[in-house]
Amino acid sequence: xxxxxxxxxxxxxxxxxxxxxxxxxxxxxxxxxxxxxxxxxxxxxxxxxxxxxxxxxxxxxxxxxxxxxxxxxxxxxxxxxxxxxxxxxxxxxxxxxxxxxxxxxxxxxxxxxxxxxxxxxxxxxxxxxxxxxxxxxxxxxxxxxxxxxxxxxxxxxxxxxxxxxxxxxxxxxxxxxxxxx
Numbered sequence: 001x002x003x004x005x006x007x008x009x010x011x012x013x014x015x016x017x018x019x020x021x022x023x024x025x026x027x028x029x030x031x032x033x034x035x036x037x038x039x040x041x042x043x044x045x046x047x048x049x050x051x052x053x054x055x056x057x058x059x060x061x062x063x064x065x066x067x068x069x070x071x072x073x074x075x076x077x078x079x080x081x082x083x084x085x086x087x088x089x090x091x092x093x094x095x096x097x098x099x100x101x102x103x104x105x106x107x108x109x110x111x112x113x114x115x116x117x118x119x120x121x122x123x124x125x126x127x128x129x130x131x132x133x134x135x136x137x138x139x140x141x142x143x144x145x146x147x148x149x150x151x152x153x154x155x156x157x158x159x160x161x162x163x164x165x166x167x168x169x170x171x172x173x174x175x176x177x178x179x180x181x
Contacts, residue, residue, distance in 0.1 A: 005052060009062060013088055017073040021064025022048070024055040031176055032060040038153075042070035046156040053165045059172065113141045113175035117164060119150035141180035143171050 009023040051061040068074030
């Protein structure tokens, strides 16, 4: 793939596998967003369009295939490990992440701006539970975006996706400027 919008990216994990992705870079220093696909998909499914949107707004964006998926190394299987995914993101960003227990962690997040996008028609993760998790975060700046008419799997392709991407990009900018309350 040779496209001027992005360049190939590789990262070696702590256990020696190579994760492969695409880096949508902007000129000069800029904030960065790391995006990964959902279960049973690859980076080329939906993520490039979102990455291009964020890139056009001045963000560096890295999209990548998780281990054992797409172009990345690993033993192919259909049993994703959230813990291993968290470690891989850590390897990609060179930071340690908390253990993957999102519901338990929601109330523990303090001082880090958080935006939750809750698809109205999500049939994988209950919108009621998502909103409750959002409300449980009491000591952090936060913003909620409720995706009207959106489902879990069409959030980046439905009619309202451009509006949602704009809202998330606005959140990133507001967070960088300390404007999220």
